[in-house]
Amino acid sequence: MKIAYLNADFYTMDMDNHIFKNGMMIVDDQKISYIGPSSADLLSDADQVVDLRGKWVLPGLVNVHSHILMTILRGNGDDMLLKPWLETKIWPIEAKFTTEIASVSAQLGMLEMLKSGTTTFSDMFNPNGIDADVVMEVIGETGMRGAFSYSIFSFGTEQEQKANLTGAERFSKTYKTYANGRLTAMVAPHSPYACTPEAIAESARIAKENDLMVHIHVSETDFEVLDIEKRYGVRPVEFLRRLGLFDQPTVMAHGVVLNDEERSILKQYDVRVAHNPISNLKLGSGIADVVSLLDKGIKVGIATDGVASNNNFDMFEETRTAALLQKGVYKDATKFTAQTALSLATRVGAEAIGMGYTGSLEAGKKADFLTIYPYDKAHLQPLSEAYSHLLYAASGRDVCDVYIDGKLIVKDGNCLTIDEEKVMAEVNRLHADLTR
Structure with missing residues (x-):
C-alpha cells in the first residue's frame, strides 16, 4: 500500500x-x-x-545507549558519583526486581521514548531475577525498533558467572532478529570494572561466533581508568583491545576519559561512541571531547543513558546539551553546529548501532x-x-x-500501542513495594 x-x-x-x-x-x-x-x-x-x-x-530520533528497566528508579540516588551510586543505590535495588517490575518499567521507558520522538534505541539490562524473554516480548508489542542486550557481569560465584554468560549467549542468539526484524540483541559485557578478563574474552567469542555487535560502558570516569590501570597495567581501551573485544563492531558508552592514543585505537577498530552528556554531568563524571572524536572520523551517537541518572528520555534536550557543552568547552561557537548535532541524533546514531537502514x-x-x-x-x-x-x-x-x-x-x-494510564499506575504501585 x-x-x-x-x-x-x-x-x-x-x-x-x-x-x-x-x-x-x-x-x-x-x-x-x-x-x-x-x-x-x-x-x-x-x-x-x-x-x-x-x-x-x-x-525518528535514535537513542544509542539506555537502560529502560531502570525507568522505575528515576530519582533514586540523586547527587552521587557513579561508583557509590551503582554500588549502594542501583545494584542493590535491581537485585529485588521481578519480571513484572522489569516489564512495567520497560513499558514506561518505551512510552516516554515514543512520545518524545525516539523510534530506535540500544539498551543494556541487568538480567538478575527476571525472565528476559517476557520483557523482550513486551518491548516487541510497543512497535519500537532497537537492540535490547543482556548485560554480562562477573559478580558472585564462578558458577553464577558461568550461568550469566550462558544466559547472555542464549538470549543474544535467540533475539538476533525479532519482531519482524525491528528488534535485535548485542553482546553486552557491562564494563571493564564489572567483568573479569575471562568474561570479556568470552563476550568477544560470543560476538564473533554469532556475528553480533558489542555494547559496553568504557572510560566513564577518572576513577575507572585509574582502577583498570592498577588492576591490569593498561587503560580500559587497551585492556579491551588486547582481549579481542573490538574485533566485532562495538558501541562504547561514555568515553569521557580518553587520550589521543585511545582515540586512534577506536578509529582503527571502528569503535563507535555513545555520548551521554546529561548523565555524565549529573554523576560528576565529566564532559566527553566529542569534537576530537568526530575530527578523528569516529562515529558518535547521542544517548540519554538511564533516567535514574538523567532523568528523562528527551533526546531533543540531550542533543541540545551535547552541542552547547562542546561550544562551551572549546569556547568556540562554531563547534558542533545544529546540522552536526541533529545528524548524530538521527542518521549517524543509527549507523553507529548498525541500523543504517x-x-x-x-x-x-x-x-x-x-x-x-x-x-x-x-x-x-x-x-x-x-x-x-x-x-x-x-x-x-x-x-x-x-x-x-x-x-x-x-x-x-x-x-496507540501502550495503555498509558495503566502503565503509570502500575509503576507507582510497584515502586512503592520495591522501596518499602
Missing part, C-alpha cells in the same frame, strides 16, 4: 541535509519510496493521501519519522527559523505523531 504524505516541511538529515519545504513523501511497504518536491504524477499513484497540515517532519528520510530507508505541529507553540516562532528551533528550542513534548515501519504509533501525542 502506497501512502503519500504531503503539505509538510521535510528535514531529511541525509548526507546533504536536504530540506523539502511543502514537499511530499511516499511510503510503500514500510519503506520510503520517494521524498522530494510534490509531484502530481506520484500523488495520483498513491492508495492513500495524508495531509500533514504544514507540520515539520524529521527522522533508518535515521534519515531517504528512498529505500525505513519509514521511521516524527511530526511537530509548530503553529500553536510560541517557542517555535518565527517559523522561518525552523532548523534552528529543532535543536535550540524544541523538546520531546512538541512531538505530535510518531511512525515506525510506516505504522502510526503515536497520534496527536497519544501512544
Whole structure:
C-alpha cells in the first residue's frame, strides 16, 4: 500500500541535509519510496493521501545507549558519583526486581521514548531475577525498533558467572532478529570494572561466533581508568583491545576519559561512541571531547543513558546539551553546529548501532519519522527559523505523531500501542513495594 504524505516541511538529515519545504513523501511497504518536491504524477499513484497540515517532519530520533528497566528508579540516588551510586543505590535495588517490575518499567521507558520522538534505541539490562524473554516480548508489542542486550557481569560465584554468560549467549542468539526484524540483541559485557578478563574474552567469542555487535560502558570516569590501570597495567581501551573485544563492531558508552592514543585505537577498530552528556554531568563524571572524536572520523551517537541518572528520555534536550557543552568547552561557537548535532541524533546514531537502514528520510530507508505541529507553540516562532528551533528550542513534548515501519504509533501525542494510564499506575504501585 502506497501512502503519500504531503503539505509538510521535510528535514531529511541525509548526507546533504536536504530540506523539502511543502514537499511530499511516499511510503510503500514500510519503506520510503520517494521524498522530494510534490509531484502530481506520484500523488495520483498513491492508495492513500495524508495531509500533514504544514507540520515539520524529521527522522525518528535514535537513542544509542539506555537502560529502560531502570525507568522505575528515576530519582533514586540523586547527587552521587557513579561508583557509590551503582554500588549502594542501583545494584542493590535491581537485585529485588521481578519480571513484572522489569516489564512495567520497560513499558514506561518505551512510552516516554515514543512520545518524545525516539523510534530506535540500544539498551543494556541487568538480567538478575527476571525472565528476559517476557520483557523482550513486551518491548516487541510497543512497535519500537532497537537492540535490547543482556548485560554480562562477573559478580558472585564462578558458577553464577558461568550461568550469566550462558544466559547472555542464549538470549543474544535467540533475539538476533525479532519482531519482524525491528528488534535485535548485542553482546553486552557491562564494563571493564564489572567483568573479569575471562568474561570479556568470552563476550568477544560470543560476538564473533554469532556475528553480533558489542555494547559496553568504557572510560566513564577518572576513577575507572585509574582502577583498570592498577588492576591490569593498561587503560580500559587497551585492556579491551588486547582481549579481542573490538574485533566485532562495538558501541562504547561514555568515553569521557580518553587520550589521543585511545582515540586512534577506536578509529582503527571502528569503535563507535555513545555520548551521554546529561548523565555524565549529573554523576560528576565529566564532559566527553566529542569534537576530537568526530575530527578523528569516529562515529558518535547521542544517548540519554538511564533516567535514574538523567532523568528523562528527551533526546531533543540531550542533543541540545551535547552541542552547547562542546561550544562551551572549546569556547568556540562554531563547534558542533545544529546540522552536526541533529545528524548524530538521527542518521549517524543509527549507523553507529548498525541500523543504517533508518535515521534519515531517504528512498529505500525505513519509514521511521516524527511530526511537530509548530503553529500553536510560541517557542517555535518565527517559523522561518525552523532548523534552528529543532535543536535550540524544541523538546520531546512538541512531538505530535510518531511512525515506525510506516505504522502510526503515536497520534496527536497519544501512544496507540501502550495503555498509558495503566502503565503509570502500575509503576507507582510497584515502586512503592520495591522501596518499602
